Every structure is written in structure tokens, then in C-alpha cells.
Ligand SMILES: Nc1ncnc2c1ncn2[C@@H]1O[C@H](COP(=O)(O)OP(=O)(O)OP(=O)(O)O)[C@@H](O)[C@H]1O
Ligand SMILES: Nc1ncnc2c1ncn2[C@@H]1O[C@H](COP(=O)(O)OP(=O)(O)OP(=O)(O)O)[C@@H](O)[C@H]1O
Ligand SMILES: [Mg+2]
């Protein structure tokens with residue numbers, strides 16, 4: 001079942017300047033993309049190609065100039081009150097810029113509980129329990145709950161934002177570079193957590209990333225954008241299937257596993273092939 | 278500042294610019310009185326011009342705190358309890374290093390920009406603060422932007438931070454750091470928001486600056502691929518302590534501390550490789 005769908009969405013920005021309206025910039029030009037319930041779609045593309053813009057449109061944070069975004073078959077503009085409320089609870093976003101996405105005067109507990117207050121009927125003690133549970137899920141110590149955003153590290157704040165997005169038990173989470181500040185162990189742990197949640201509750205993800213190495217591990221389908229349009233879609237997360245020049249360019253820039261002055265066999269070996277089932 | 282002693286005791290030539298920057302016995306604690314938890318403990322590191330020292334460790338291990346303490350920019354609620362910085366052997370105040378001796382690229386580019394100022398304002402301010410403003414300011418700014426991979430200065434300079442994508446902001450911050458032409462650079466997660474193609478370009482650029490200008494770099498990153506590509510030495514932090522410091526080949530080939538082994542193993546797993554036993 002299609003959960004969310006963008007049909008031919010376009011978005012043009014005009015920059016503000018003292019000398020009158022500045023040059024217009026088309027960030028998206030007729031993009032279509034859909035995510036089914038329980039699915040993970042990776043969204044790749046060069047910097048500035050429009051990924052965050054598309055993410056904001058899908059979450060209803062901005063309106064497209066042309067085209068429509070529909071949730072469970074209904075265009076966002078035509079959702080009734082109950083439908084809009086459901087959309088706000090069920091579609092959550094983890095923003096690329098974590099410090100800008102939280103209120104600097106609220107402590108971590110209040111930040112994570114925010115969607116619970118607005119979007120669920122949980123009472124104060126149930127909310128507190130849920131926050132404790134979420135902190136544990138993202139491997140943050142309970143002592144962090146009383147701290148302010150300025151008192152936690154970059155990766156810790158990113159996990160706070162993931163916890164906040166998961167708080168109201170959404171159906172879709174848009175992850176915009178959401179693990180980019182985590183160390184490798186935590187990246188793996190976070191992706192494993194998201195997968196477990198998906199298996200348990202059928203959560204869907206739109207996984208916006210620049211790290212192609214994570215795509216194969218996490219996504220079931222890949223969409224590549226270039227300069228405001230979708231240029232390639234593959235039915236799996238396998239990078240070998242990507243053929244568009246924009247995709248090949250990204251693939252060619254994957255960093256080497258080992259320092260240049262060191263032969264591969266010195267440090268690492270390929271794992272033994274898994275026994276054939 | 279030229280810190281060469283008036284009567285050199287060794288036959289080494291008197292150098293016009295500092296060749297080493299060392300952080301010695303740095304201890305940072307939380308709490309205004311420094312009575313809270315210790316965040317960095319008795320840390321000693323030495324940067325050399327023309328070398329790249331990577332600082333790695335789990336999220337929250339104290340990497341950003343180390344950079345900020347060395348430059349006297351710790352956030353409120355944290356304090357340096359002990360330690361000093363030496364430039365070419367001579368102790369100096371952390372504030373004196375900022376900008377002129379050490380350029381910085383901060384984690385989370387968006388929060389580094391004043392939201393009501395344009396990119397041009399930021400660039401002109403950077404030049405003015407260093408006494409480098411002049412008739413060639415605009416040309417210098419455009420050259421630095423081109424080096425950082427921002428190809429449309431005329432479009433970008435009038436923009437505010439909210440009008441730019443995450444990767445564009447990160448490149449702008451790199452351009453501002455280049456403007457300073459300082460002998461050392463602290464780069465805290467400098468490529469997390471960049472697509473792989475831009476990332477490769479920035480890493481090439483840093484390598485060129487290290488080779489040609491003798492830039493000395495402290496590179497904070499969670500991406501061991503970036504470490505493999507750029508670093509000469511690697512320092513590993515765990516809960517604010519230095520647990521391993523070794524040449525990059527050794528860290529990948531024979532990591533000793535469990536934290537280092539965990540980071541290298543998680544990295545190699547992204548490539549289907551395993552740590553040699
Ligand atoms: N509010 C805005 N005003 C003006 N221009 C904007 C605005 N938001 C985005 N843009 C422009 O739209 C284009 C696409 O930006 P977007 O943030 O969607 O890119 P992105 O693919 O997420 O890039 P990155 O990987 O660097 O985060 C950019 O050229 C950017 O300058
Ligand atoms: N004001 C404060 N009071 C108490 N603890 C603090 C304060 N500020 C920072 N910390 C803690 O200091 C520790 C080190 O933070 P730092 O930002 O240096 O981590 P980091 O290694 O850069 O991590 P990341 O990779 O996630 O950016 C974190 O555990 C953080 O919670
Ligand atoms: Mg973006």
C-alpha cells in the first residue's frame with residue numbers, strides 16, 4: 001500500500017536581497033516519488049540537488065508550487081482535521097541540522113516529549129516512561145534527559161532527534177542525513193534499531209544520505225536525484241544496479257577502505273563465504 | 278606571532294612561522310566551577326605543520342571539547358581545569374590562536390552562521406577581523422569559494438544560511454577557513470554534509486594545502502574512510518582520555534585498544550572486510 005506519494009512536485013525559491021527580488025532558483029522540477037508502508041527507500045544525490053527540499057514537501061512543511069503530495073491516497077491540501085492530525089503524528093522527520101531543529105531553551109526530556117504532548121493522549125507519567133524508553137533505544141544515558149542541547153555532543157543531539165521522531169510511533173520517518181554525525185558503531189546500531197522497529201511495526205523510511213556505503217545495508221529501493229529531478233530508480237539497494245552518470249560519479253568517489261600506503265591483505269581479510277543454505 | 282627564541286639553542290633554522298602546535302595536559306570539566314564530570318582528562322597532542330593528525334572516538338568522547346578548549350571557545354557550563362597550548366614551544370593564550378594561527382571548521386555548519394547575515398557579510402567580516410580586508414577582498418573571497426567547490430559565488434554570496442543546503446554551508450565554512458591562510462586548521466567533521474564527489478574534492482584540497490602550504494591539520498571525524506584517505510597519525514579518545522596514538526597504517530593494520538579495534542572493524546565491515554586477527 002502506498003503510504004506517501006509526490007506527483008510531479010516542483011519548488012522554486014526566490015532569494016531575498018536589498019535590491020529587489022533576486023534570482024529564482026528551481027530546487028525541484030517535476031519530481032515523483034512514493035514510499036509504501038513498511039518500505040525503506042534511499043534517496044541519493046549531489047549536494048544541493050533538492051533532497052532536503054523534497055523531504056520538507058513530503059512532510060508538509062512546505063507546499064509545492066506545482067504537483068501534489070498525497071498521504072494514504074488523499075492530497076495533503078484535502079485532508080480533513082482528523083486526517084491532518086493523523087498525518088502530523090504518523091509522518092516524522094529527522095532534520096539534517098540537529099541544533100537548528102531543537103529549541104535551545106528546552107531540556108532533552110522536553111524536546112523528546114514534545115510530539116507526545118501534541119500528538120498523543122499519553123499523560124505526564126506515561127510520557128516520562130516513553131522518553132526513558134526512547135533514550136535507552138538510541139543508547140543515550142538517562143542522565144542526558146535534564147541537559148540542554150548546548151550541553152550534549154553533535155552525535156548525541158542527532159540521537160535525540162531520532163528519539164523525538166520515533167516518539168509518537170509514526171508510520172513514516174524521513175531521515176535527512178540522520179546518522180551523519182554518529183560514530184561507525186552507533187551508525188550500525190542505529191540502523192539495526194530502525195530495522196527492528198520496521199519488522200515489529202511496519203514502519204517506512206525515506207533515508208536521505210550521501211553515504212553510499214550505508215545504502216546496501218539499509219535500503220530496499222534506491223532513488224537518485226540530480227539537479228532537481230529524479231534520474232534513476234532501482235528496485236533494490238544494490239549499488240551495482242546504479243548506471244546513470246550521476247550515480248556512477250557518486251559511486252566512483254566512495255573512499256578507500258585502507259590507507260594508500262598499505263596493502264589490503266596486511267590489515268583485513270574478506271570474511272569466509274557464508275555457507276550455502 | 279613569531280615565537281622563535283632569540284638565541285636558538287639548537288642549530289635548527291629560526292622559523293618565521295610556527296612549526297608545531299601542542300596541547301599539553303588538557304583537562305576539561307562540566308559545571309561553572311569545574312566540579313561536574315570530567316569531559317577531557319590530561320590530554321596531550323602535538324600537531325606538526327605539513328601533517329594531518331586525526332582525532333577519533335565514540336560519539337561524546339570529547340573530540341569537539343578538545344578543539345574548543347584549545348581555542349578558548351568552550352561553551353558556557355564547561356571549564357578548562359588545567360593544560361596549556363604551545364606554539365612552536367612557546368606557551369600562548371588559546372584566544373590568541375583563533376583565526377590567525379588556527380583556522381576552524383565547526384561541527385554543524387548551520388549553527389556557525391548568523392542567520393540575519395549574508396554569506397558576503399560573513400566573508401568580509403572574516404577578512405576584516407584578521408586585518409586582511411582590502412581592495413582585493415572580493416577576489417580573495419571568490420577564489421576561496423572556488424577552492425572549496427562553490428562554483429557560483431555571485432549567486433551564493435547574497436544568500437542567508439537558511440537559503441542554502443547543508444553541503445553548501447559546509448563548503449562556505451571551509452572557504453571562510455581558507456581565507457584566514459592560517460598555518461593550522463582544526464576541522465571538526467568537515468565533510469559530514471557533503472556528497473561523495475564534493476567530499477573527495479575537499480579532501481584533495483586539504484591534502485594539497487598540507488603539501489604545498491605546510492598546513493597542519495587536526496581532523497576530527499567519525500569516518501575512518503576519511504582517516505584512511507588523509508591522516509598521517511591517528512589519536513583515539515575514549516571517555517575523554519587518549520587511549521591510542523599511532524601512525525595511520527598501524528591503526529588500520531594492528532589496532533591495539535578495544536575502542537580502536539571496534540572503530541576499525543565497524544569501518545571495514547562497510548566494505549565486506551574483516552580485521553586481521
Ligand atoms: N529557503 C530557500 N531559499 C532559497 N533557496 C533555497 C531554499 N532552500 C533551498 N534552496 C536552494 O535549493 C537547492 C536545493 O537545496 P536542498 O537543501 O534541497 O539540497 P540537498 O539536496 O538537501 O543538498 P545537501 O546534500 O547539501 O543537503 C539549493 O540550490 C538551495 O540553495
Ligand atoms: N555543559 C555540559 N555539561 C555536562 N556535560 C557536557 C556539557 N557539554 C558537553 N558535555 C558532555 O561532554 C561530552 C563530550 O562532548 P563532545 O562534544 O566533545 O563529544 P564529541 O566527541 O565531539 O562527540 P560527537 O562525535 O557526538 O560530536 C559529551 O558526553 C557531552 O554530553
Ligand atoms: Mg540537504
Ligand SMILES: [Mg+2]
Nearest residue numbers: 153154341384
Ligand atoms: Mg563533536
